[in-house]
Amino acid sequence: MLTVGVDIGGTKIAAGVVEEDGSLLEHTQHPTDPTDPAAIEAAVTAAVTELRERHEIGAVGVAAAGYVSPLRDAMVFAPNISWRDYPLRDRLATGIDLPIVVENDANAAGWAEFRFGAGEAISSMVMLTVGTGLGGAVIHDGRLLRGAFGAAGEFGHMEMVPNGHYCGCGQEGCWEMYASGRALTRAARAAAVAQPDRIGALVEAAGGPDQAIEGRHVTAAAQAGDPLAKELFAELGGWLGKGIADLVAVVDPELAVVGGGVVDAGDLLMEPARQAFRRHLTARGFRGELRIEVAEMGNEAGIIGAADLARR
Amino acid sequence: MLTVGVDIGGTKIAAGVVEEDGSLLEHTQHPTDPTDPAAIEAAVTAAVTELRERHEIGAVGVAAAGYVSPLRDAMVFAPNISWRDYPLRDRLATGIDLPIVVENDANAAGWAEFRFGAGEAISSMVMLTVGTGLGGAVIHDGRLLRGAFGAAGEFGHMEMVPNGHYCGCGQEGCWEMYASGRALTRAARAAAVAQPDRIGALVEAAGGPDQAIEGRHVTAAAQAGDPLAKELFAELGGWLGKGIADLVAVVDPELAVVGGGVVDAGDLLMEPARQAFRRHLTARGFRGELRIEVAEMGNEAGIIGAADLARR
Amino acid sequence: MLTVGVDIGGTKIAAGVVEEDGSLLEHTQHPTDPTDPAAIEAAVTAAVTELRERHEIGAVGVAAAGYVSPLRDAMVFAPNISWRDYPLRDRLATGIDLPIVVENDANAAGWAEFRFGAGEAISSMVMLTVGTGLGGAVIHDGRLLRGAFGAAGEFGHMEMVPNGHYCGCGQEGCWEMYASGRALTRAARAAAVAQPDRIGALVEAAGGPDQAIEGRHVTAAAQAGDPLAKELFAELGGWLGKGIADLVAVVDPELAVVGGGVVDAGDLLMEPARQAFRRHLTARGFRGELRIEVAEMGNEAGIIGAADLARR
């Protein structure tokens, strides 16, 4: 059975037709306005309708950032779109006469990695998506752990540092504030103030003043060998690995898959993450040891995971 | 089917006959020497043999502190007994001709609470046993989450404070160092040095010098209204609630059950824990909210949980 | 001998004629533009000239935020005005034919408190100015401690929390980020997100959305008894007292004088500060113990202190 996966982002929706083996047959995308839920629904409906013209589709999986109801039919809360206890499945059902399930986007991406990507051969894993923020998913014994209230895998809001950096959620010290693209950018800009003698390569990469530095400039400078940029990735990797050790204390998975844009830095990020993980793992040497690997499914992970979950 | 549950502690084993509804029909216990694995096995065998004289038993569940192999047949590592990759099931099978499973003790206790105690009506919970140390269990969608390497639910080793108190595990800042009986004792003794003017009631309860103060003295003084003792429980409760908010970010359960000797302090511990949890919960008000409740199964939780898990 | 004190702020200069006993005979102020050093100098010159019309003046003391050279003749660095190794005394000397000294503004205010205010009877004190930021001064054995590079008393940049809140200085966890008007505002706005059920009084005081809350609204709400606002002051006071315990470990003064706009909250701030100080003071009971008092000299402290320092 073919299914469609839809990934509702902040500024666009992406949809694709997915086979049972995870192959993406065709995909499409439409720009959307996060302040206009009706327009988002129209865009999703249009995309599904378009794809159904050329494919026999059995079900639709829709992924978005936020908390999903246990029945997978509503968005309880979304950070970017004004959904609050919003019956997304029923709204979409008026335009799409197929079974529809709603999933959290990081859960969908994690599921795609589990079924078809870096986690294909194992039964328990965590996914970390290190993009602008830090999202996650927990898969255990082959099952996606959604949480009693649809909010499992919100790793980014574990507290890493008591009284640490302010997070948009109103708390302090959230992991996301130390291990995300946003964290990388802030750390780079702070370094520009505190260590002006070392900031040359970053300013050049940014082509502008200190505060123009973005995460991608840090990546570029690090890959070109800039010591400060490499240090910034090592610090971010350190926070990543340390937090993964905390996840191990809770769910003890076999594998941590790290995806999201920050992973473009490759081993500049991953090696410090692995090293920090080993340093912080309790009872190391007396237990099986989780591996930390880069995600394999790329930007389509959300579509593919949502489509696959729609079959279940 | 009746089953036997065995709880192997540091200085004794306790065993009991358990019905399918969780009732404990009879129980027995034997002192043991943690440095002598063969004697422990003999004691377990004797206890099971004794109980079988009066009951028809279908299986045996054995619970102990440590990491358990995924096949539930071996102790990978134990903190108190010199078991390392130790084939406990096979060792016991030479004296007991019944199906035997090995389980982690906090997992067994958590399972008992889930099936027959505070978690009876729900499907996802975490258990926290706040005794000398801090143990835990995760139950999700009605299933015990054991971990890929048998070490899920080791909450006590999540890092709460970067560069915080040294833990026996060699790490710093482990949750157990802030939320456990050991933490309570250390905090009380430190207060005896730093706040000598407030320590009277604790010293009196201990009947000796400052360093004689034990957790039970703090409990007694707090229940008698001593301000410092109440403050110490409020601090411990604060750490407990804060960490539960971290657990919610990972597995989002419906309920946290808190057991172990420190819970004797009742609301002096639980109310600060609930308050701290609410203060640290991300997106409060926009999500379903976990409840924090006291365990109901008492000291027999390990026996009952192990016995019940032996049926599965 | 009468002297003139000048306090150069971000948007205005204030100047006054001061007697030897600290009395302010007359004062005046002029708006200024922080981006125009020449205009600032013209304004200072005009103010001094104006005051000399009616008074016999012997010297001029000029206070401003920033690092002052050891010879008290130049601003090495200023946070708000574009002075870098700036020969302020010589620039002013072209229009004012009197002895001129340059002082740091918090040092001037601390000196005024020491000579004529809360510290009048003692010989060693620290001053903390809790305004938008957190400034300070150290006075020991009756002498102002300026620092080898003119930057003593910059308490606001002691690190209170490793990896804590970002500071404008490029560092993390600076004390100023926890104990200042800016900290109060940020904490209130974060509470508005994390504890929306408790934010009513603050929003009402602010007369607008959450993010309109300013420090003065927190003060008003706290004085009217709002629990959240009182809690925010208690937290700020806690950080204040804790940091004062650190200062004691370095310079062991007899008195800490707390000034700046945040002190308007009175005991809502001061009592938690005193309590936290006592909790964090090493060897309490075996040592003389610093007192923490509110400043007495008001907004004119800078003028009066600068004028008095010009005599020395």
Add this chain to the structure above:
Amino acid sequence: MLTVGVDIGGTKIAAGVVEEDGSLLEHTQHPTDPTDPAAIEAAVTAAVTELRERHEIGAVGVAAAGYVSPLRDAMVFAPNISWRDYPLRDRLATGIDLPIVVENDANAAGWAEFRFGAGEAISSMVMLTVGTGLGGAVIHDGRLLRGAFGAAGEFGHMEMVPNGHYCGCGQEGCWEMYASGRALTRAARAAAVAQPDRIGALVEAAGGPDQAIEGRHVTAAAQAGDPLAKELFAELGGWLGKGIADLVAVVDPELAVVGGGVVDAGDLLMEPARQAFRRHLTARGFRGELRIEVAEMGNEAGIIGAADLARR
């Protein structure tokens, strides 16, 4: 004028005759019992009497660990000897008919470095003695800053980590718990548990089990190139440099002199300390910058400093 300096330690007193240029003409030492103040006084008297047989002495300076009264005549509190508000000068005066002053031992050592050692050419410095614990002294504008209650320079009890390692003083997170010989030992033993695969060289240096590791073994292993031992010194140096940045925010000295047994590690300690200092210094590049140097006066610093202070 020649003076005698006496350094009262935990298990012995050392005394010496010192010239005005800081030269030590002769010295002697006697074992003592810290639990017997009268015997300590007898030993001091005997040592001074002995030295006076061969030298014309004008005054005696006595240094010991603890808080000294502002009049330099009494020990307010001592950590190792049972002195509480103890009139040490008057007690000694019964046997020694010379002017006597009492000084804190780290202050005496710091003064020796200031007058005759690493700080000879400068006017403002801090001294850090990194021995078993962490002591200090502040010298400003050529004067020793003793504190209103005799407890200035107790740097070891600044709080570095909120809720960090327990200190013997009853507080948590004291700097001494991160930057001292004791900290080094604890960190090494913790590494032995957490990183058993890296501990070989340390265990070999200790010639025994993990818990036999002492600070000197870490020094030896680090100097022989062991990666873990070098890392431990780098961490200790990091905490040292970070805390020095905090001292700069308070007293802004020109120089920090680092002495005590841990300094034997040389650049393995000092380079990380300098690097961390630079990383944590606010407004670096816009201010004069403190140097960090190794002490030059060795174990006799206490004697020499006390003797010199007796002249003043």
